Amino acid sequence: MLELSGITKSYGGRRVLDDVGFTVADRRLTGFVGGNGAGKTTTMRIALGVLAKDAGSVRLDGTEATTADRRRFGYMPEERGLYPKMKVGEHIAYLARLHGYSKADATQNAEALLDRLGLSERLGDYVETLSLGNQQRAQIAAALVHEPEVLILDEPFSGLDPLAVDVVAGVLQERAASGAAVLFSSHQLDVVERLCDDLVIIADGTIRAAGSRDALRAEHSGRRYELVSRGDAGWVREQPGIDVVDFDGGYALFDATDDEAAQRVLRRAVDRGDVASFAPQHPTLAEIFKEVIA
Structure with a gap:
């Protein structure tokens, strides 16, 4: 379980996060929604440890998250970060090897995951030749290939057609069912509502609502x-x-x-x-x- 508590962050005297706190539970999908500039990406980067917080804590299973703990995280940034000159299958397998997988296991994991994401026929293609939607699927594979315990995904459904959205949603549901804590942001509120177990709504750097989807719907009904x-x-x-x-x-x-x-x-x-x-x-x-x- 990933827990954020009392997170604050300022830039140049402007506070962009103010006492942000919520929980991402194991085996559940948590949707993180808010307008542009609300603080979603900053919060995610602090949870990942790639951005320093001014105050607060990020805990994994009750203790402050360490660099070693964060190796068990999977992250998909909103901007694409794959190497364009690498072949898709080799690239995803390479990322698995960086997490300690043997060459054989890394290749097996990469190929199985890319097949599940509908990219089995693109294993030998260079990343730069993929459509934007297929690059998005490959980026998701990069976040998942080392079988992380915590998944943090920034706009995973961006640029996907409805069929691809269903495929990616199914993969995320499978990962949650296998035990992962999954946090994802999205502007596609209909997708969030259909997919998530829990919701966190942020605006102007503060949490405005958090809880299970059903509880929030009942509370505001x-x-x-x-x-x-x-x-x-x-x-x-x-x-x-x-x-x-x-x-x-x-x-x-x-x-x-x-x-x-x-x-x-x-x-x-x-x-x-x-x-x-x-x-x-x-x-x-x-x-x-x-x-x-x-």
Whole structure:
């Protein structure tokens, strides 16, 4: 488990991180979201030890992370950092060897991972000849080939088409299931919402929300409900304590001032005998993000 606590960082008298703290749990995918300049990349670099912090701690399994510990990390930067003149398969195997793998094991790991990422036919191609999307896949392979215990990925889905996003998402889920703690940033909130177990939202260098995806959705859900009726649901508009947000024949989406107002709508719908479905509506990650950074 990776734990950040009280992290602060300033540049030229301007504080860019202020008391940043959150946990990246083993076997879970943690989505790290925020606008441009919010502090995501700075936080990740401090966790990796490539950037010094002014205060705070970075702990791995309860103790301050050391240089040796960080050899068990895998990192994918937002900017691509592969050697363009190396062949893809040889490059990824070379990176595995830097982490102590034998030549045979490094080659086996590299080829299996590149095949899983859809690059098996590109093993002999030079990195510079790959499309941007395939370079992104190769960069992900570089972060994963030594089977790290902690994965830190900065915009791993950037430049990928929908099919490639699904492939990479599947690989990250497999790594988490095998025991890794995975932290990834992304501007693609729909992908984060679909993939992550936990969420961390940062704005202006401070953590605005952190927790499990389901807990955050419940916390910010308010009292919005959806009623699907077999008849006309226009009567919902006349109910006290109800503000209809969307309406279409037998469909009504509404906000209730309290739980009792919502229950009155449900009871009346049941009395009318035309309820097809009735359920609370949870906000999307995009809606939570807008709310907490406002």
